[in-house]
Amino acid sequence: MALLQIAEPGQSAAPHEHKLAVGIDLGTTNSLVATVRSGLTVVLNDALGRPLLPSVVRYGKDGAVEVGYEAQRLQSQDAKNTIVSVKRFMGRGKADIANIEAIPYDFVEAPGMVRLRTVAGEKSPVEVSAEILKTLRARAEASLGGDLIGAVITVPAYFDDAQRQATKDAAKLAGLNVLRLLNEPTAAAIAYGLDNGSEGVYAVYDLGGGTFDISILHLSKGIFEVLATGGDSALGGDDFDHRIYCWILQEAKLAPLSSSDSRLLLTRAREAKEYLTFHGEAPISARLSTGEMVDLMLTTQIFNDITQTLTMKTLQAVKKALRDAGMTASDIKGVVMVGGATRMPQIQRAVGEFFKREPLTNLDPDKVVAIGAAMQANLLAGNRAAGDDWLLLDVIPLSLGLETMGGLVEKVIPRNSTIPAARAQEFTTFKDGQTAMAVHVVQGERELVDDCRSLARFELRGIPPMVAGAARIRVTFQVDADGLLSVSAREQTTGVEASIVVKPSYGLSDDEVANMLKDSMTHAKDDAFRRALKEAQVEAERLIEAVRAAIVADGELLSDDERARVEAAITKLHTTALGENRRHITLAMDDLEAETKDFAARRMDKSIRRAFAGKTVAEIEKTAKGNEA
Amino acid sequence: MAVTLSEKAAKHVANYIAKRGKGVGLRLGVRTSGCSGMAYKIEFADEIGDDDVTFESHGVTILVDPKSLPYLEGTELDYAREGLNEGFKFNNPNVKDQCGCGESFNV
Numbered sequence: 187m188a189l190l191q192i193a194e195p196g197q198s199a200a201p202h203e204h205k206l207a208v209g210i211d212l213g214t215t216n217s218l219v220a221t222v223r224s225g226l227t228v229v230l231n232d233a234l235g236r237p238l239l240p241s242v243v244r245y246g247k248d249g250a251v252e253v254g255y256e257a258q259r260l261q262s263q264d265a266k267n268t269i270v271s272v273k274r275f276m277g278r279g280k281a282d283i284a285n286i287e288a289i290p291y292d293f294v295e296a297p298g299m300v301r302l303r304t305v306a307g308e309k310s311p312v313e314v315s316a317e318i319l320k321t322l323r324a325r326a327e328a329s330l331g332g333d334l335i336g337a338v339i340t341v342p343a344y345f346d347d348a349q350r351q352a353t354k355d356a357a358k359l360a361g362l363n364v365l366r367l368l369n370e371p372t373a374a375a376i377a378y379g380l381d382n383g384s385e386g387v388y389a390v391y392d393l394g395g396g397t398f399d400i401s402i403l404h405l406s407k408g409i410f411e412v413l414a415t416g417g418d419s420a421l422g423g424d425d426f427d428h429r430i431y432c433w434i435l436q437e438a439k440l441a442p443l444s445s446s447d448s449r450l451l452l453t454r455a456r457e458a459k460e461y462l463t464f465h466g467e468a469p470i471s472a473r474l475s476t477g478e479m480v481d482l483m484l485t486t487q488i489f490n491d492i493t494q495t496l497t498m499k500t501l502q503a504v505k506k507a508l509r510d511a512g513m514t515a516s517d518i519k520g521v522v523m524v525g526g527a528t529r530m531p532q533i534q535r536a537v538g539e540f541f542k543r544e545p546l547t548n549l550d551p552d553k554v555v556a557i558g559a560a561m562q563a564n565l566l567a568g569n570r571a572a573g574d575d576w577l578l579l580d581v582i583p584l585s586l587g588l589e590t591m592g593g594l595v596e597k598v599i600p601r602n603s604t605i606p607a608a609r610a611q612e613f614t615t616f617k618d619g620q621t622a623m624a625v626h627v628v629q630g631e632r633e634l635v636d637d638c639r640s641l642a643r644f645e646l647r648g649i650p651p652m653v654a655g656a657a658r659i660r661v662t663f664q665v666d667a668d669g670l671l672s673v674s675a676r677e678q679t680t681g682v683e684a685s686i687v688v689k690p691s692y693g694l695s696d697d698e699v700a701n702m703l704k705d706s707m708t709h710a711k712d713d714a715f716r717r718a719l720k721e722a723q724v725e726a727e728r729l730i731e732a733v734r735a736a737i738v739a740d741g742e743l744l745s746d747d748e749r750a751r752v753e754a755a756i757t758k759l760h761t762t763a764l765g766e767n768r769r770h771i772t773l774a775m776d777d778l779e780a781e782t783k784d785f786a787a788r789r790m791d792k793s794i795r796r797a798f799a800g801k802t803v804a805e806i807e808k809t810a811k812g813n814e815a
Numbered sequence: 816m817a818v819t820l821s822e823k824a825a826k827h828v829a830n831y832i833a834k835r836g837k838g839v840g841l842r843l844g845v846r847t848s849g850c851s852g853m854a855y856k857i858e859f860a861d862e863i864g865d866d867d868v869t870f871e872s873h874g875v876t877i878l879v880d881p882k883s884l885p886y887l888e889g890t891e892l893d894y895a896r897e898g899l900n901e902g903f904k905f906n907n908p909n910v911k912d913q914c915g916c917g918e919s920f921n922v
Contacts, residue, residue: 189895189902190857192831192841198856223902224831225859233899329899 189331192224197569206330207365207567209373209559210322210339212315212353214273215395215422217241218553219322220560221330222569227377227560229553230329238552239325243317244268245306253321262445265290267304271396272318274419275300275311276356277348284419299352312356319360336365338563340555343369343401344415346584347629347641347671347688354670365566366667371401372410373558374524378546380405386519387413387511391537391545392555393500393527396422400504402511402518409604416507421499423459423527429492430455430484434470438480447474458484463529490532497536504540521545526552582607586641586663586671589626591616593635598663601631610662612678619651619793623659625675627688641688646675648682648732650739651793680735684728722771726763729775730756733782736789743788748781755781816889818843818870818877824894824903825873832859832875839863840876843892844883853886855905885909 208230211218216238220229229237236255244257245267252260261268269291275283280295292303301308319339326334339362341353350367357364371390375381380388385406392399399417403410431452434440443451454472461468467485474480508514521541528534528551537545549557582605587597590613599609615623623646630638649657658678665671674685733756737744744752759774820828820841832838840863844856860878863869868884870877879887890907 189897189900189904190855191902192828193856193858195842195858195861198846198858224827225835226831230899325899329901331897331900331902 194225194569205567205569206326206332206334207560207563207569208322208326208330208334208337209368209556209561209563210319210337210362211370211373211553211556211559212273212318212339212341212356213241213394213555214271214397215241216552217318217322218556219326220553220556221326222560222564223330227557227564229550229556230325232325239318239321240270241272241318242268242270243272243314245304245309247305249306251306251317253317262449266292267306269302269304269309269314272311272314275302276315277346277350277352278311298348312352312359315353315356316359319357319362323360323362334362335567336363336563338366338368338373338559338566339364340368340370340373340559342399342415343371343412344399346639347586348639351670351688365563368559368562369401369410369412370399370524370555371403371412371415371522373555373562374522375403375405375410375558376561377549377554377558378520378522380520380522381410384519387513387517388520388522389504389508389518389541390522390524391500391504391528392417392524393533394422394525395527396420396424398422398500398503400500400507402507402513411604413511413513414507416503416510418499418503421496423525423530425496426459426493426527426530427452427455429496430458430470430489433484433488433492434480434482437482438478440474440478440480444475447476450474451480454480459489459530462486462489463531486531493532497532500533501536501540504537515541518543522554523547523551524554582665584629584639585631586627586629586665587638588613588661589628589635595628595630595633595635595638598661599665603665605665606667608662608664610660613659613661613675614655615649615652615657615659616654618654618797619790620654620657621649621651622647623649623675625661625673625684625686627663627671627673627686641671642673642686644673644675644684644686646677646682646684647728648680648735649677650680650735651790651797653797680739682728682732682735685724719766719768719771722768723763726759726771726775729778730759730763733778736782736785740785740789740792743792744785748785752778752781752785817872818879818884818887818889819891820872820875820877821891821893822873824892825875827894827903828875829873835859837861840869840878842867842878842880843887843890844880845886846883856883857892857903 208219208221218229218237218239220227231237232239239254240258242254242257242261244252244260244264257268261270277299279298280286280293280300283300286293294301294303294308299310301310323334337357339353339357341350353367354364370392374390375388388403388405390401390403397417397419398421399415401415402413404413434451434455450472454470458468458470462484467483470480470482470484472480518541521537521543523534523545534545534547582599582601582603585597585601586599587595590596598611599607625644625646626635626640627642628635628638629641632638646659659675660678661673661675663671663673671688672685673688674683676683733752755778759778762770762774828841838859838861840860842858842860845853846856863878864880866881867878868881886909887907888909890905893904893906895901895904
């Protein structure tokens with residue numbers, strides 16, 4: 187017998203068509219999954235009633251994969267094969283990772299994104315994240331009694347396109363349909379209902395296990411604009427534990443400890459920290475393997491003193507973010523607290539004093555991001571209540587632009603534009619007779635390409651030869667609701683076009699993706715095949731278009747016989763491209779290219795003759811010198 | 816014969832309505848569809864319709880439209896937990912057979 191949930195009036199789903207959707211907080215330390223059930227947003231627990239899933243994945247020699255508490259337990263015994271905090275590596279190259287020498291993994295440099303060498307082979311961070319997502323998906327499907335139609339997954343506000351795309355790929359690999367990627371601070375704000383009619387500037391203070399993020403959001407008419415983000419990727423609740431641990435060592439005058447004793451005392455330290463949230467003092471006692479007894483009393487006062495510098499460090503980052511946003515503490519209308527470490531009373535007090543207002547703490551700070559994501563997922567899945575049909579808009583976190591001559595960046599979509607967004611800009615050729623243009627898409631706020639993040643490159647070919655500056659190439663940037671980008675370039679006079687969907691700039695080739703997908707679900711395998719096929723088809727269309735444009739422009743350069751052969755090759759390619767054999771499409775493209783090789787050479791000669799016609803040798807020399815300069 | 820809620824179901828319904836912040840009760844019904852004829856409807860109710868038949872059970876108002884009533888007479892709605900999954904369950908004496916999952920049924 188199926189177990190049913192209460193629907194909104196008139197929203198009862200037909201049998202077997204429940205629109206099950208979840209929100210996932212894919213965290214650095216812990217992950218969660220939440221859903222809306224009978225109108226109530228709940229975090230889904232595992233079989234033992236635990237809401238959190240530690241974001242830890244352990245690979246075994248036999249191909250077994252463990253995720254969560256079990257993997258975490260074995261972390262110290264098998265550090266190399268137990269991947270923690272994989273989120274830090276998503277979409278990152280080796281050079282991007284801070285303190286890489288302190289991390290116990292075998293990193294393998296791969297184009298764009300690092301890989302990790304484990305006993306089970308090389309793993310991309312995308313695959314590791316996919317294991318976490320698979321576990322959450324299984325939990326959700328067991329809890330909801332059916333297949334999910336999709337998920338909203340949260341990402342840090344500062345994630346760039348490569349990191350967002352990596353997150354999306356991980357979801358795909360886990361068999362999850364991503365309804366939308368949502369910024370974590372935005373999700374927290376939604377959970378507190380700030381999207382319902384609240385206007386103004388809000389701060390989201392997120393102190394997790396190992397990371398600290400501060401975001402300044404501007405909210406108006408349902409649009410969340412990220413004014414500034416900041417934080418410290420190596421500061422979190424664990425550092426507070428560590429301060430207590432150091433205090434214990436000092437107070438108990440302990441000699442250097444074995445690793446099991448260290449772990450024991452770190453656990454005791456964490457317990458004491460949590461105890462102090464509701465009590466004035468916490469007893470700490472432990473028996474070490476040496477037989478020594480530790481028996482101490484940690485008071486709130488001592489705890490506050492030894493962690494004062496950590497608390498201040500977070501406020502420094504808050505000040506900087508406010509400065510970046512051009513705001514002062516008094517401009518902030520509300521402060522949302524996220525992350526388990528914000529339960530510490532001294533944190534709440536310090537934040538309250540800084541902003542001169544009580545922070546919002548009535549939701550569980552561990553769950554608030556997942557709850558906001560679930561609410562958004564429920565809406566996107568179409569389970570909305572009457573009068574609840576607000577639209578949530580996010581913004582582009584970093585400007586998107588193009589490389590222009592000299593390695594400069596021309597911004598096409600400025601940061602903080604609301605998404606979905608589309609902008610177009612016209613560019614022109616740089617040299618006479620230039621028939622192709624390289625389009626290099628970059629993201630960032632800096633002026634030089636080298637300082638920005640490279641997202642994608644493609645070429646627009648088949649531009650008719652013209653004098654420099656005569657061609658009109660319209661480049662259109664389009665960002666969908668997930669913040670993912672597609673770029674197209676079109677030469678206005680001939681209509682030749684090229685486009686790209688910004689996919690892994692971290693350099694996963696289609697082959698690699700295909701390999702990753704191989705051991706995954708069959709439908710995912712289909713997707714990769716279809717994508718490769720689609721790309722071949724688009725490529726074929728593009729080639730046909732280029733050749734046709736050339737025939738229209740310079741058809742007289744072909745003999746009737748040649749022309750018939752070219753037409754035949756076009757027809758053949760066209761028919762092949764309608765089919766589903768990628769190899770045949772590639773072969774037909776090669777044929778067409780071979781048939782048109784002489785034609786292309788003649789066209790080039792003609793355009794050069796045209797460019798030089800009526801000019802004296804001196805003029806030509808002058809032009810040539812000018813071009814060299 | 817009445818349509819009732821088990822005590823557990825009533826507690827959950829009352830809680831959901833309270834958290835939702837509005838609603839006059841719980842609407843139960845059937846409609847034709849699904850793999851074996853009829854499917855249950857379970858929704859929050861924001862108003863009582865003119866034709867609705869109402870029942871009170873453990874402090875919760877249940878609304879049933881007259882067309883659905885013959886199929887639901889004597890039904891008790893229960894709240895059950897099966898593994899990680901939990902939700903409402905119809906114990907309907909009118910049901911002759913149902914599809915494997917119990918989401919639709921025949922009378």
